[in-house]
Amino acid sequence: MQRTNYCGLITKEYLGQQITVKGWVHKRRDLGGIIFLDLRDREGLLQIVVNPEEPCFNNAVKIKHEFVVEITGMVRERPNPNKELKTGLIEVVANQVIILNTSTALPILVDDESANETIRMVNRIIDLRGFKMQHNIMLRNKLTFEVRKFLDSHGFIDIETPSLTLSTPGGARDFLVPSRVHKGSFYALPQSPQLFKQLLMVAGFDRYYQIVKCFRDEDFRADRQPEFTQIDIETTFLNEQEIRDIAENMLLMVFKKILQVELPLDANTGKLKVISHKEAIYNYGSDKPDLRIPLKFIDLTNELKNCSFKVFQEAASLENGRIVALRLPNNVKLSRKELDDYSKFVSIYGAKGLAYIKVNNITQINENGLQSPIVKFLNENELKTILEKTNAQNDEIILFVADKAKIVNESMGALRLKIGNEKHLLENNWQALWVIDFPMFEYNEETKQYVAAHHAFTAPKDEHINLLKTAPEKCLAKSYDLVLNGSEIGGGSVRIHQADVQAKVFEALEMTLEEAENKFGFLLDNLQFGAPPHGGIAFGLDRLAALMCNADSIRDVIAFPKTTTGQCLLTKAPSVVDEKQLLDLGIKTLD
Numbered sequence: 001m002q003r004t005n006y007c008g009l010i011t012k013e014y015l016g017q018q019i020t021v022k023g024w025v026h027k028r029r030d031l032g033g034i035i036f037l038d039l040r041d042r043e044g045l046l047q048i049v050v051n052p053e054e055p056c057f058n059n060a061v062k063i064k065h066e067f068v069v070e071i072t073g074m075v076r077e078r079p080n081p082n083k084e085l086k087t088g089l090i091e092v093v094a095n096q097v098i099i100l101n102t103s104t105a106l107p108i109l110v111d112d113e114s115a116n117e118t119i120r121m122v123n124r125i126i127d128l129r130g131f132k133m134q135h136n137i138m139l140r141n142k143l144t145f146e147v148r149k150f151l152d153s154h155g156f157i158d159i160e161t162p163s164l165t166l167s168t169p170g171g172a173r174d175f176l177v178p179s180r181v182h183k184g185s186f187y188a189l190p191q192s193p194q195l196f197k198q199l200l201m202v203a204g205f206d207r208y209y210q211i212v213k214c215f216r217d218e219d220f221r222a223d224r225q226p227e228f229t230q231i232d233i234e235t236t237f238l239n240e241q242e243i244r245d246i247a248e249n250m251l252l253m254v255f256k257k258i259l260q261v262e263l264p265l266d267a268n269t270g271k272l273k274v275i276s277h278k279e280a281i282y283n284y285g286s287d288k289p290d291l292r293i294p295l296k297f298i299d300l301t302n303e304l305k306n307c308s309f310k311v312f313q314e315a316a317s318l319e320n321g322r323i324v325a326l327r328l329p330n331n332v333k334l335s336r337k338e339l340d341d342y343s344k345f346v347s348i349y350g351a352k353g354l355a356y357i358k359v360n361n362i363t364q365i366n367e368n369g370l371q372s373p374i375v376k377f378l379n380e381n382e383l384k385t386i387l388e389k390t391n392a393q394n395d396e397i398i399l400f401v402a403d404k405a406k407i408v409n410e411s412m413g414a415l416r417l418k419i420g421n422e423k424h425l426l427e428n429n430w431q432a433l434w435v436i437d438f439p440m441f442e443y444n445e446e447t448k449q450y451v452a453a454h455h456a457f458t459a460p461k462d463e464h465i466n467l468l469k470t471a472p473e474k475c476l477a478k479s480y481d482l483v484l485n486g487s488e489i490g491g492g493s494v495r496i497h498q499a500d501v502q503a504k505v506f507e508a509l510e511m512t513l514e515e516a517e518n519k520f521g522f523l524l525d526n527l528q529f530g531a532p533p534h535g536g537i538a539f540g541l542d543r544l545a546a547l548m549c550n551a552d553s554i555r556d557v558i559a560f561p562k563t564t565t566g567q568c569l570l571t572k573a574p575s576v577v578d579e580k581q582l583l584d585l586g587i588k589t590l591d
Helices: 055-060 117-123 123-128 131-153 194-202 240-259 279-286 310-317 335-346 381-390 405-422 499-510 515-529 541-549 579-585
Strands: 018-031 034-041 044-051 068-077 091-103 175-178 186-189 206-216 227-238 273-276 321-328 355-359 396-404 432-438 442-445 449-452 479-484 487-496 534-540
Touching: 018 044, 018 091, 034 055, 034 068, 044 068, 044 117, 055 091, 055 487, 068 310, 117 123, 123 131, 131 240, 131 541, 194 206, 194 227, 194 515, 194 534, 227 541, 240 479, 240 487, 240 534, 240 541, 273 279, 279 405, 279 432, 310 321, 310 396, 321 381, 321 405, 335 405, 396 405, 479 499, 487 541, 499 515, 534 541
Parallel strands: 044 091, 273 432
Antiparallel strands: 018 034, 018 068, 034 044, 068 091, 175 186, 206 227, 227 534, 321 396, 355 396, 432 479, 442 449, 479 487, 487 534
């Protein structure tokens, strides 16, 4: 018999009606001869009552946990409502019970929060039955559905790009696929559709999108997957602002439709907040700042460069040296142990220590009013400068790190996040912003040359093209990242469409024309055929879905994820393959 509706969607509208539902037995209770079943499907739970006088009672007696059953019965009001359930006001009195399939004892319980992640990954199918995982996967489905609707309504065309393509070394390692027909040659799985989407713009498709799998053979890190999913977007004839507007409107739309959340907008512009990369690093030590945390860097480098405290003085005199303070609000109390722990924490990032001043009495600018081992090394004017610049008040704590700017930014940026989360300083549930004006290049200390901060086809600011040869370190790009709650969820740029500008970028990267041709020849060849101005953005679908689900990891929004070591514990991939398969491919493994 066809089911009337999902268990979780049977409401008071069905009162007095005969219905049929199907699902898994979540719980079974035998109370005084009456059997109660909690029946579960993807939409929720429904209470079933089986009375002993009903002929179906004999079948109900046989039912155990996770049996698959079909129940037909009458919907009535529940004598003892359960307000925590969507269906908690009603129940079904069964007059027919059919066991569709039995189940052996489960290796883990459905929705067992005590099970560790490894056990959950091994038994992923049972794990996926749980309400949390069902909710997450279904929200992800809604997200992709709404994204597709939005982009379709704005004239974007969904175009597939190849999964077997040319290896272009650089950045992360490629996953290689050997060719049986062309022995000794390999395809690569795409790290992104970057080159193909640019070619589609040259081909005149104007607006492209794809929800696409990407593959990167990176060193394993927490919350990274070797295969991940992007919402990939490319357009022609639009500038940075216009591309950002489309992406921003899409983000605002999905939050409103799926979570009924309106992301906070800048009061002056009516859009998401925008800050430069330089401002983000200067104020937060990160190019993806979490603006829910009200703490902000206070730079004291100039003020303390000639101070009496040798540690501060030496840091300020370094090339690219920096002194930064964080003023904690008076509701944050830190014990000596916590201060010691935070000092150890910043040492992970190379900081030699964490100084502090506890302000007990701001009117006494000495060791009587200020509690700290460093107070005795600073004179009254220097202490007064610190208090004025930080705007510190009684019962507040000021933290300091002094070192090279990179170390200071990374250590204090990480400490800001740690304190903000541990001390519950978050002021909003959601904060999104744009970070723009990224550097075109990063200097690689090992190779002693510049590398592309984004990729080699990112366009420089028009006014910085002349800097490509004379001062590449000062060159800014037409690139932009979209940050949500301290996570980069999207990033993109306007691309180079002019051959002479592309040549200058290759020169700044010390890439010969021969190297460029070997890596990107098919793109460069086609960019000569009337390439229009174009640009785009890609969203990390896994990361965005994880944030919207409030999931601890992107693995909780991927049906069949890999572990942090790149393994699938369900299928046991990767695995050793048959010798004949390798022989067909012309491959021999090393002993």
